[in-house]
Amino acid sequence: MEDTNDKKPTPQPDIPATFLKPYSPEETETKLYELWESSGYFNPDVCVEKGVTAADAEPYSIVLPPPNVTGTLHMGSALMLAIEDILVRHARMSGKKTLWVPGTDSAAIATQARVEKDIQKSEGKSRHELGREELLKRIDAFVEENKSTMLAQMRAIGASLDWSRYAYTMDDSRYDAVMEAFVRMYEAGLIYRGNRIVNWDPKGQTTISDDEIVYEERKAKLYTFKYGKDFPISISSTRPETKVGDTAVAVHPEDPRYKEYVGKEYDVVFCDVPLHIKVVADASVDKEFGTGALGVTPAHSQIDWEIADRHDLPRPQVISEYAKMTVPGRLSGMKVAEAREAVVAWLREEGLLEKDEDIMQNVSTAERTGGVIEPLPKLQWWVDVDKPFTIAESKIPGIASASSLSLKELMTKVAEGGGVTFVSERFEKTYLHWAKNLRPWCISRQIWFGHRIPVWYREDAMKVQVDSPGDGWEQDPDVLDTWFSSALWTMTTLGWPEETEDLKEYHPTTLIETGYDILFFWVARMILMSGFFLGEVPFKTIYLHGLVRDGQGRKISKSLGNNIDPVDMASKYGMDAVRISLIMGMAPGTDSRISEDKIRGYKHFANKLWNITRFVLTAVGDSDLERVQGEEVLHAELSSLVMTVDRHFAEYRIDLAADAIYHFIWHRFADEIIEESKPILQSGGDAALARQKTLATILTTCLKLLHPFMPYVTEAVWQSAPTLRQGERDILMVAKWPTT
RNA sequence: GCGCGGUUAGCUCAGCUGGUAGAGCAUCACAUUGACAUUGUGGGGGUCGUAGGUUCAAGUCCUGCACCGCGCACCA
Numbered sequence: 045m046e047d048t049n050d051k052k053p054t055p056q057p058d059i060p061a062t063f064l065k066p067y068s069p070e071e072t073e074t075k076l077y078e079l080w081e082s083s084g085y086f087n088p089d090v091c092v093e094k095g096v097t098a099a100d101a102e103p104y105s106i107v108l109p110p111p112n113v114t115g116t117l118h119m120g121s122a123l124m125l126a127i128e129d130i131l132v133r134h135a136r137m138s139g140k141k142t143l144w145v146p147g148t149d150s151a152a153i154a155t156q157a158r159v160e161k162d163i164q165k166s167e168g169k170s171r172h173e174l175g176r177e178e179l180l181k182r183i184d185a186f187v188e189e190n191k192s193t194m195l196a197q198m199r200a201i202g203a204s205l206d207w208s209r210y211a212y213t214m215d216d217s218r219y220d221a222v223m224e225a226f227v228r229m230y231e232a233g234l235i236y237r238g239n240r241i242v243n244w245d246p247k248g249q250t251t252i253s254d255d256e257i258v259y260e261e262r263k264a265k266l267y268t269f270k271y272g273k274d275f276p277i278s279i280s281s282t283r284p285e286t287k288v289g290d291t292a293v294a295v296h297p298e299d300p301r302y303k304e305y306v307g308k309e310y311d312v313v314f315c316d317v318p319l320h321i322k323v324v325a326d327a328s329v330d331k332e333f334g335t336g337a338l339g340v341t342p343a344h345s346q347i348d349w350e351i352a353d354r355h356d357l358p359r360p361q362v363i364s365e366y367a368k369m370t371v372p373g374r375l376s377g378m379k380v381a382e383a384r385e386a387v388v389a390w391l392r393e394e395g396l397l398e399k400d401e402d403i404m405q406n407v408s409t410a411e412r413t414g415g416v417i418e419p420l421p422k423l424q425w426w427v428d429v430d431k432p433f434t435i436a437e438s439k440i441p442g443i444a445s446a447s448s449l450s451l452k453e454l455m456t457k458v459a460e461g462g463g464v465t466f467v468s469e470r471f472e473k474t475y476l477h478w479a480k481n482l483r484p485w486c487i488s489r490q491i492w493f494g495h496r497i498p499v500w501y502r503e504d505a506m507k508v509q510v511d512s513p514g515d516g517w518e519q520d521p522d523v524l525d526t527w528f529s530s531a532l533w534t535m536t537t538l539g540w541p542e543e544t545e546d547l548k549e550y551h552p553t554t555l556i557e558t559g560y561d562i563l564f565f566w567v568a569r570m571i572l573m574s575g576f577f578l579g580e581v582p583f584k585t586i587y588l589h590g591l592v593r594d595g596q597g598r599k600i601s602k603s604l605g606n607n608i609d610p611v612d613m614a615s616k617y618g619m620d621a622v623r624i625s626l627i628m629g630m631a632p633g634t635d636s637r638i639s640e641d642k643i644r645g646y647k648h649f650a651n652k653l654w655n656i657t658r659f660v661l662t663a664v665g666d667s668d669l670e671r672v673q674g675e676e677v678l679h680a681e682l683s684s685l686v687m688t689v690d691r692h693f694a695e696y697r698i699d700l701a702a703d704a705i706y707h708f709i710w711h712r713f714a715d716e717i718i719e720e721s722k723p724i725l726q727s728g729g730d731a732a733l734a735r736q737k738t739l740a741t742i743l744t745t746c747l748k749l750l751h752p753f754m755p756y757v758t759e760a761v762w763q764s765a766p767t768l769r770q771g772e773r774d775i776l777m778v779a780k781w782p783t784t
Numbered sequence: 785g786c787g788c789g790g791u792u793a794g795c796u797c798a799g800c801u802g803g804u805a806g807a808g809c810a811u812c813a814c815a816u817u818g819a820c821a822u823u824g825u826g827g828g829g830g831u832c833g834u835a836g837g838u839u840c841a842a843g844u845c846c847u848g849c850a851c852c853g854c855g856c857a858c859c860a
């Protein structure tokens with residue numbers, strides 16, 4: 045260090061100068077990542093070529109859940125990268141043929157919404173003023189900029205990803221694969237175009253899937269009223285404005301109050317709109333709710349649409365895509381909220397309102413825009429999850445080749461038959477519950493950024509194919525739900541639809557590791573796609589991690605200002621400290637907490653290891669330890685530590701593995717073994733020599749065990765202290781995992 | 785409404801197939817120029833949410849209840 049030493053110079057033994065000052069992450073991290081990357085060892089092919097991995101070694105593969113290109117990495121992404129990097133480094137050191145595929149996700153809606161918002165702010169223009177082509181150009185520029193930042197961040201975290209296999213959801217090869225998938229599923233009859241009730245987001249001006257809905261509990265008023273003075277039945281509704289779209293009143297078939305009216309038809313004028321209402325009996329009606337009679341609005345309610353199906357009712361649309369009334373009369377052009385008040389006022393005037401009561405109601409909102417969902421009938425593209433198809437060749441337990449089943453059944457059987465294992469069993473229940481209640485999946489989106497639907501129209505003709513059929517054919521303007529392409533991710537990153545070596549070698553992948561919040565969006569749908577196209581599961585094990593919360597257990601959010609930037613923290617405390625503090629105390633599937641204090645604590649640990657090294661190197665000096673025997677007892681103890689760590693790895697309890705290593709290093713090795721060693725070393729002779737050997741062996745083993753968790757500091761030690769390598773490779777990342 | 789978690793020291797959590805409570809942080813006291821003050825040693829602190837049950841023995845198994853969190857459904 046720079047402070048001039050005017051005290052007597054302590055006699056420095058012959059150890060590398062780098063250990064004479066505290067560990068400095070900022071000086072080492074970038075260099076070490078470059079060392080790893082340029083070594084080529086992130087790529088399993090290179091590992092085989094250079095003899096690090098046996099050619100016939102067991103493959104171990106993980107496909108990185110591609111982060112959205114909408115911004116920068118947050119603590120959640122850092123946690124994900126840390127967990128996966130730990131597993132991957134452990135697998136690589138254990139001699140497996142280890143592949144971790146990097147990627148980024150275009151995140152269609154999220155990205156377009158973000159860019160549109162920016163343009164609206166800076167230029168005051170909407171996307172329609174800009175035009176499709178120009179908007180896409182702007183989005184591409186935005187994406188390119190973010191991508192490079194994000195890739196740099198992934199490197200900073202230390203992720204040992206094989207960059208030679210990097211994929212982006214919208215690159216050419218992925219794009220083509222998505223088109224191919226759509227066409228094949230269409231040809232199998234599992235994708236169809238249909239007019240059904242969709243979840244329409246008036247704010248985002250697009251449909252969204254059931255899973256993209258967020259329910260918000262709000263206070264609402266339930267009004268009870270009649271359509272007109274001469275109408276015999278009262279109904280209840282929280283949305284009286286929709287009643288101008290009613291074509292029936294449904295009652296329970298066994299409700300004695302209404303039996304006499306079933307089958308009768310009435311004409312009324314409701315708020316200036318003439319209605320023709322038929323009374324129908326339908327078992328889906330709950331006799332106990334409200335008046336026991338349900339005003340049926342087929343075009344603006346999912347269940348009403350289904351009732352209309354059963355009773356062959358007309359389905360007039362009375363609300364537009366802009367959530368405005370399309371009926372003539374006083375409501376014409378009003379927004380739904382205004383119309384509601386206007387209808388209530390009219391009901392009061394007419395003396396038709398019988399009751400209004402406060403109730404709590406779940407309002408459906410769009411996850412991305414927060415817009416209140418307006419159910420509307422629309423002609424959209426759907427994945428049919430109920431229609432049986434024939435699975436040509438099945439490698440899934442419980443599903444026979446050439447058998448016939450629906451996608452829903454496929455998804456259920458994969459879990460029930462043990463085709464995949466959930467690290468936390470409880471998620472299997474959640475998954476199964478979801479799979480069994482699955483409804484058609486709406487996959488078309490009315491936005492511009494994304495994989496455009498490969499369907500072509502000319503007059504009344506329609507063709508489903510990847511390339512344009514020729515002049516005069518117009519491509520469907522819609523793009524696919526971003527999760528449709530994501531669902532193919534394990535396959536497309538490995539080369540599908542080509543039958544590549546990678547696909548053969550690494551698919552099914554060993555493990556999917558992602559947040560539990562995208563179990564349905566993504567994990568379940570990968571099972572769907574992989575099952576349909578390949579007859580196999582996309583991954584053998586499902587590891588779901590929880591949310592990263594702040595020190596007080598609050599969700600990380602912009603409004604709270606409690607975001608902790610992983611790269612920021614790393615520049616203060618080192619990335620090793622960030623990584624290990626993210627996974628310490630984090631049981632799989634449960635939310636975890638991160639705070640600056642915790643990270644600071646683990647910086648101390650990195651330095652502790654540094655100082656241990658300094659002590660050991662000093663103790664060993666220039667002794668030749670090659671032929672020296674260490675002490676049995678301590679070696680047995682070390683073995684038992686390795687066994688504990690292995691067991692935790694086998695159970696995916698990397699938090700416990702890290703804990704075991706941490707405690708051994710600090711509280712056993714440093715606090716006890718090193719302290720006990722001081723007199724032994726001073727006494728000299730064979731005992732001292734044996735102890736030197738023991739200390740070196742313990743440290744070497746600790747470096748290896750700790751490497752997956754804290755790759756930088758351990759590699760820094762390995763690089764600076766060749767004496768500790770004991771004949772192994774000069775890069776710790778590819779050293780052999782300790783055996784017991 | 786259905787389901788899933790959780791409830792153990794001030795805080796964050798661990799306690800596997802049941803044998804009478806552990807760690808880290810925090811706190812208090814003491815020590816040390818030591819490989820390391822990014823330190824060490826020691827102490828205090830818990831009737832393991834609640835009421836029952838099974839058992840020779842229950843944080844640990846079973847049942848009910850309460851509270852917190854989450855998912856799904858309903859949403860007339």
